[in-house]
Amino acid sequence: MLAGRRTAALLLAIGVVAAGGGAAGLVLTRHPAVPHVSAIRVLPAPTGPIEAAPPPGAAPVAAPVSLVIPAIGVSTSLVRLGLTRTGALQVPPTTAVAGWYTGSPRPGAVGSAVIAGHIDSYLGPGVFYRLSQLRRGDRVYVRRADGTLAVFKVTEVQMYPKDAFPTLSVYGATPTPELRLITCGGTFDYSTGSYLSNTVVYATQVT
Amino acid sequence: MRFTRFVRRIIVLAALPLLLLAIPAAALANSASASAATASTAATATGTGWIRLAHFSPNTPAVDVYLYSFGDTSAQIVLHHVAYGEASPYEQVPTGDYTVAMRAAGASASSAAVLSASVDVVAGHAYTVAGLGPESGLRLQVLDDDLTTPPGQTLVRIIQASLKQNVVSVSWGGTTLESKLSFGSVTSYQTVSAGTGSLVVTGSGENAHISIPLAAGTVHTLVVLDGAKGLQIDNLLDAAGSAVDPAGGAATGFGGMAPRAPSSPLPWLAVIGTGLLLAVVGGRRLRRLSAARS
Numbered sequence: 001m002l003a004g005r006r007t008a009a010l011l012l013a014i015g016v017v018a019a020g021g022g023a024a025g026l027v028l029t030r031h032p033a034v035p036h037v038s039a040i041r042v043l044p045a046p047t048g049p050i051e052a053a054p055p056p057g058a059a060p061v062a063a064p065v066s067l068v069i070p071a072i073g074v075s076t077s078l079v080r081l082g083l084t085r086t087g088a089l090q091v092p093p094t095t096a097v098a099g100w101y102t103g104s105p106r107p108g109a110v111g112s113a114v115i116a117g118h119i120d121s122y123l124g125p126g127v128f129y130r131l132s133q134l135r136r137g138d139r140v141y142v143r144r145a146d147g148t149l150a151v152f153k154v155t156e157v158q159m160y161p162k163d164a165f166p167t168l169s170v171y172g173a174t175p176t177p178e179l180r181l182i183t184c185g186g187t188f189d190y191s192t193g194s195y196l197s198n199t200v201v202y203a204t205q206v207t
Numbered sequence: 208m209r210f211t212r213f214v215r216r217i218i219v220l221a222a223l224p225l226l227l228l229a230i231p232a233a234a235l236a237n238s239a240s241a242s243a244a245t246a247s248t249a250a251t252a253t254g255t256g257w258i259r260l261a262h263f264s265p266n267t268p269a270v271d272v273y274l275y276s277f278g279d280t281s282a283q284i285v286l287h288h289v290a291y292g293e294a295s296p297y298e299q300v301p302t303g304d305y306t307v308a309m310r311a312a313g314a315s316a317s318s319a320a321v322l323s324a325s326v327d328v329v330a331g332h333a334y335t336v337a338g339l340g341p342e343s344g345l346r347l348q349v350l351d352d353d354l355t356t357p358p359g360q361t362l363v364r365i366i367q368a369s370l371k372q373n374v375v376s377v378s379w380g381g382t383t384l385e386s387k388l389s390f391g392s393v394t395s396y397q398t399v400s401a402g403t404g405s406l407v408v409t410g411s412g413e414n415a416h417i418s419i420p421l422a423a424g425t426v427h428t429l430v431v432l433d434g435a436k437g438l439q440i441d442n443l444l445d446a447a448g449s450a451v452d453p454a455g456g457a458a459t460g461f462g463g464m465a466p467r468a469p470s471s472p473l474p475w476l477a478v479i480g481t482g483l484l485l486a487v488v489g490g491r492r493l494r495r496l497s498a499a500r501s
Contacts, residue, residue, distance in 0.1 A: 008492035015485025022478030037464070053296055089453035095461070103424075104449040111425070111447025116457050120464035129464060155253050162456030173354050173426055173448035175257045175297040175333045182457045188465030195465070198456040202253075204299060 037125050040133075041073040046141050051108065051148040052207040053177045061108045062144035064100045067115060071138040072130035074098075078142075081116060089182070091116055095126035104171065104180075107142040108150030108205060112174045115142075116182040119195070128183035132157060132199045140179060140203050152179045152203035159185050159199050170200055177205035254302050256328035257352075260286055261294035261337040263368035264345050265433045269312040270321070270338065277304035277325070288312045292368075292432045294335070294443055302328050307336045307347060322347045333446065335428070340391040341370060353396045353426055354446045361421040362396040364445075366430045372410025372438055375431055379421075380404030388431075396426070401450070408438055415440055423450040 046068045054061060068075045081090040081099035092099040098117030105111030118126030140152040160166055170180050179202075186197030260272045269291075274284040283305075286295055289312075304327050308320035324347035326334055333352040340346050356362050365377050365385055373390035376383065380402065385394055401423035407416040408431050415438035421427060426445040431438065 005493065005496050008489045008496060011485050011489030012493060013489070015482045015487070015489055018482030019479045019486060020482070022475050022480075022482055025478065026472055026475035055296060083451065083453055087451075087454040089457045091457060091459050101449065101453070103451050103453075105447045109447070110444050112449070114449065116459055119460040120462065122461045122463045124463050126460065126464075128459065160456070165456040167452050167455075168355070171424075171449040171452040173356060173424060173446035175259070175352065175354065175446040176299055182459060184457070184460030188460070188462040190462070193462065194458055195460045195462070198459070 037129070040071075040130060043068060043070040043073055043075055045070050045139065046143065046149060048143065048147055048149045050151055051144075053108065053110070053205055061106050061150070062146040062148065064107045064113070064115075064142045064150075065145050066143045067098055068141040068143070069134070069138070070141075071135070072133055074127060074130075076117070076127050078115065089114075089116060092118065092127075095121040098127050098181075105177075106144075107152075107179055108144065108148075108177050110175065110177055112171065112178045112180055113142075114171065114180045114182065119184040119199075126183075128181065128199075131181060131183045131201055132159065132185055134181075134201050139206070140181070140201075142179070150177065151206045152177075153206050154201055154203045156202040157199065158202070159197050161186070161197050162195075165198060166200075169202075179203040179205075254330050255299050256302055256330055257297040257299055257333040258305065258307075258326060258328065259295050259297045259333070259335050259352075260284075260289065260307060261335055262289045262291055263366055263430060263432070264338045264340055264342060265291055265368060265370040267291065267338060267342040267345055270309045271312050271314065271316075273308045273310070273316070273320070274298070274300075275306045275308065276300075277306055282316065285316070292430070292439075292441060294337075294430075294441075297333060300328055302330045304328075307349075309338060309347060321345070324349055335445075337366070337393075339366075339368065339393070344391075348393065350393060352428075352445050356424050356426060356448065357398050359401065359423045359451060360398050361401045361423060362426040362445075363399050363421065364396045364428050365394045366428060367392050369410065369431045369433045369438055371433045372408075372413055372431075374411065375438075376409045377429070377431070378407045378409075401425075406440060406442075408440055410438060413437055417442070422447070424448040424452075 064078050066077045076098050079092050079097055079099040081101045084090050095118035098115050101114040104114040107113040117128035119129055120126045134154050134157050136154055138154045142150045181201040183199050184195035185199035188195050269288045272286040272289050273282040275282050306325050308323040310320055326349050335350040335352055337348055339348050353362055367388045375388050376386040401421055403420040405416050406419050417440050419442050425447045428443040428445050430441040
């Protein structure tokens with residue numbers, strides 16, 4: 001008799017705990033998991049000789065070597081990027097550095113210079129994880145091989161579906177020195193292993 | 208009866224953590240939708256264009272060039288002592304109507320302008336406002352500058368500003384770009400294949416040549432000038448873009464920070480169902496046993 005009561009009480013307890021646990025599990029997995037990342041570490045502006053846009057006919061500016069975006073804590077060296085076999089923009093070999101597209105003008109020379117970086121790796125944030133958080137007026141610094149700095153200010157932050165990428169406004173010609181920063185954004189398609197959109201930051205040189 | 212109350216109490220105790228979990232979950236969901244709203248209201252186009260000012264009149268002395276926003280009496284830009292052959296860099300300006308005025312170098316800003324022209328700056332467009340012709344017939348001409356190159360090619364335009372050789376022919380890389388181009392004229396842009404070649408300007412009994420690189424994706428204005436030693440050629444870079452436009456977007460992410468889609472609720476529902484079933488079975492048996500005892 002007592003054994004029967006104990007079994008029944010045990011069943012009841014197990015049942016209640018299981019139902020409660022199940023309900024907790026259900027609630028906890030109802031919203032998408034948001035990975036935790038540390039807060040933005042705002043960096044000081046780099047120091048060095050700031051060079052304005054070269055006057056017409058001046059010697060070409062030196063090649064870019066590093067990039068600092070104080071507002072979103074980016075400080076990275078710049079690798080060289082070309083094109084893939086399919087004609088797409090090559091991307092940096094690691095997610096920790098950004099790269100300058102060598103087919104675009106040098107940052108600080110007349111034209112639209114292009115720098116790309118990863119938003120994330122398989123495991124965590126990449127160099128341009130916070131690119132979409134840039135706001136109009138934020139400063140972007142590119143250091144050149146000769147030690148000079150080209151300084152840009154953000155004019156626009158846009159997100160485009162990759163299948164409607166605005167090639168002309170990103171890669172097209174401009175009459176003054178400008179900068180384009182590119183990374184991924186939007187929804188991640190797990191079936192293809194890629195993001196469906198690109199974030200593009202437009203910036204113009206500060207003279 | 209005591210057991211029914213016991214059962215109720217256990218169920219309430221089990222439900223409490225659920226409520227506590229549900230509140231932050233709802234808050235998270237709210238913040239997620241809020242950030243999505245900010246992302247969709249991205250900045251629109253900036254509404255600016257570009258103006259550059261130039262002096263291509265050989266026998267006109269240096270001038271001061273003023274740029275006024277239409278109706279504004281204080282100049283937005285003043286270029287002092289602009290001499291023949293000089294062109295300013297482009298200035299990015301908000302769209303709208305502007306007035307360009309030329310005064311003799313050093314003349315008071317309030318004095319009457321020698322020449323003036325109005326420019327309507329359209330968003331995303333670039334303009335060259337150039338003093339052209341001889342001093343006696345000096346004019347300010349507003350030129351529309353092209354910013355779009357055919358893929359992998361170069362755009363070239365010629366301004367003939369040599370008075371000494373008032374008719375010239377221009378060729379690049381052995382191909383004639385213009386023949387019998389007269390003084391003061393401006394050609395429209397033409398497409399040439401990119402590369403480094405020799406630009407040859409031929410006048411009557413005199414010619415000049417320079418080797419110039421014309422990169423793919425760039426736009427140039429070639430100005431024929433009277434130099435100190437005969438014909439001179441200035442290569443102005445109007446605009447530059449990528450030599451080759453990469454196809455489509457950039458593959459700049461691996462998804463490590465992408466939000467995970469919610470998993471299927473079915474396993475959890477099964478656990479809840481089984482748990483409830485066990486609780487009901489246990490509870491009923493308890494009640495039956497206690498009823499049998501009393």
